[in-house]
Amino acid sequence: MxxxxxxxxxxxxxxxxxxxxxxxxxxxxxxxxxxxxxxxxxxxxxxxxxxxxxxxxxxxxxxxxxxxxxxxxxxxxxxxxxxxxxxxxxxxxxxxxxxxxxxxxxxxxxxxxxxxxxxxxxxxxxxxxxxxxxxxxxxxxxxxxxxxxxxxxxxxxxxxxxxxxxxxxxxxxxxxxxxxxxxxxxxxxxxxxxxxxxxxxxxxxxxxxxxxxxxxxxxxxxxxxxxxxSPQPSANGLNVTPPGQRIALARDAAFSFVYPHMLEAWRAAGAEISTFSPLADEVPDASADVCWMPGGYPELHAGRLAANARFASGLRAFAATRPVHGECGGYMVLGEGLTDAEGVRHEMTGLLGLKTSFAKRRMHLGYRLAELAAPMPGHQAGARLRGHEFHYSTILAQPDTPLAVVHDATGAVIAETGSRRGQATGTFFHLIAEDR
Missing domain, CATH: 3.40.50.300 (P-loop containing nucleotide triphosphate hydrolases)
Incomplete structure (x- = not known):
């Protein structure tokens, strides 16, 4: 005990x-x-x-x-x-x-x-x-x-x-x-x-x-x-479906916001995770079948990320044949451009049309319930995903097909719908669990 x-x-x-x-x-x-x-x-x-x-x-x-x-x-x-x-x-x-x-x-x-x-x-x-x-x-x-x-x-x-x-x-x-x-x-x-x-x-x-x-x-x-x-017996494990069998996970100081229970659930379901560092100009593992870009602090490293041509071209090549998903900061890096706190615009990977800015900060904070209008890695259209959103970026443009209808904890529909274009998807919320 x-x-x-x-x-x-x-x-x-x-x-x-x-x-x-x-x-x-x-x-x-x-x-x-x-x-x-x-x-x-x-x-x-x-x-x-x-x-x-x-x-x-x-x-x-x-x-x-x-x-x-x-x-x-x-x-x-x-x-x-x-x-x-x-x-x-x-x-x-x-x-x-x-x-x-x-x-x-x-x-x-x-x-x-x-x-x-x-x-x-x-x-x-x-x-x-x-x-x-x-x-x-x-x-x-x-x-x-x-x-x-x-x-x-x-x-x-x-x-x-x-x-x-x-x-x-x-x-x-x-x-x-x-x-x-x-x-x-x-x-x-x-x-x-x-x-x-x-x-x-x-x-x-x-x-x-x-x-x-x-x-x-x-x-x-x-x-x-x-x-x-004393722990009580639990009949059910985590209701988490891994996004793929072999997952290339961005992991460094700019991409580190991922819930530990999610990674453990992916591994428990048999998935293999390989990490790469966009800040070190690395690319996703070529043998992976999906790439996951977590949130983090890309706004603090936007210039360096924009200069890392090998990372950008490697991610684009990966997305030409396999799914890539970004959460919050990862979503912003999948977009066209990120404007930093000083008002300087940095070119991102362009897999999505999203444009964001930190020049005029506005806090977005709260639980999110998303009903997927289209599939994303690990989840089919119609799935109800629960997550949490916390960032200060402002959307300048979000032109792609909405990924989901997203509600806050009161049930109100919000503008941060996420996006889908080709093999690329992204959300501003970080996934915590799927409704059973």
Whole structure:
């Protein structure tokens, strides 16, 4: 049985990721086997979890996944001593309309699995009010149990004492209080944290976070507050069809946004994956029967990608006979042109007519339900695909045949339909699951 907890907070930016990484590494340093998960549609945090634990982390998502899928995914924790699931946004934040098994809120996963919540509270600019917030979160939804609180960024011993006393008065355990510590700040950019694979010093940063948290948090008390959890048998695996038998996957700093559970499901279904780097001017494996271009940060490397003629010509040659699919950033690179934040236009591969711009940034964020009007690799026309969209690009032109009718989580039709031309297809959303 594993000691299981969900790390959550009242809001984003409070320190969930740092505390998750620190606890995972601290317990690993004690010889415990730690398994992490990420609640919600974040494809960056699982790589940090893997760096902290040495074990692959995957997403669990109540809007896009059914209970059987979630049960199947969390069963990877069956041999762990500790299971930590990092939440997204605030504890109860989700979408207005229920999805497959919930609204996408971290609380859905906590209630579904019976894992208590370790709450991270940043009491900056307040004192006793922090206790009112924690008590409100504790009492908001029956079935969600609060294990206790870790305070983050306390200003002084007096500040800590005021908050601790107030939390004790309302019956909430305080496991520790972290003063501000600039040395463990994780660098960010416009789509979230700078990716773990781009940070050469990530191991040292996590070690320092673990040392700091172990100094200020009662790790034994936190473990005692966790639920004793045993995985339940799952009748169904992942409902994911690989896009081909041999998949050429773009993989480098510009193309890295792909959900770990998708790659695992492809391999479990018998598919073989070979990677190539467009930034290194590489081309898809000639023996592959499909090419998959994930999202990432092509806008940060647009000039280099535009100059890589071997990559562009190789991708065009591949698409002349076999399917190529792009998600978000990969979709933009399949288009005709990408205008960067400075207003400079860069020629892309031209497999699709899509033109996008970062010169006038506008955030596109949210769950997506797509009903395919035409087939794409791994899915037939009529399939209902669930995914998530997060980017700042503006569509200047999307002239090709729409790939799908795409709805947001409220059911409203949106303009980002995706495209199809010949063997090339693309979407702005990242695929999470297909409706069963």
């Amino acid at each position: 594993a000691a299981s907890l969900i790390i959550s907070a009242p809001a984003s930016g409070v320190g969930k990721t740092t505390l998750t990484l620190a606890l995972a590494r601290a317990w690993r340093n004690r010889g415990l086997n730690v398994q992490c998960f990420k609640s919600g549609p974040d494809y960056i945090d699982p790589a940090f979890h893997a760096a902290a634990t040495g074990r692959a982390s995957v997403n669990v998502d109540s809007w896009a996944m059914d209970r059987a899928t979630i049960a199947h995914l969390v069963n990877r924790g069956m041999d762990a001593d500790v299971v930590l699931a990092e939440g997204s946004m605030g504890l109860f934040d989700g979408v207005a309309a229920r999805g497959v098994s919930g609204t996408g809120a971290t609380a859905d996963i906590a209630e579904m699995l019976g894992w208590p919540v370790l709450l991270v509270i940043d009491p900056s600019g307040q004192a006793q009010t922090a206790a009112a917030i924690a008590a409100g979160l504790r009492d908001y939804r029956a079935g969600v149990r609060l294990a206790g609180v870790v305070l983050n960024r306390v200003a002084s011993p007096r500040h800590e004492d005021l908050v601790r006393r107030a939390l004790t008065d309302v019956g909430i355990a305080v496991f520790g209080a972290l003063p501000r510590h600039a040395e463990i700040n994780l660098p960010k950019r416009h789509l979230g944290l700078v990716q773990a694979e781009e940070q050469a010093e990530i191991g040292k940063l996590i070690d320092e976070a673990a040392r700091f948290v172990a100094e200020h948090v009662d790790l034994d008390a936190v473990l005692r507050s966790a639920a004793s959890w």
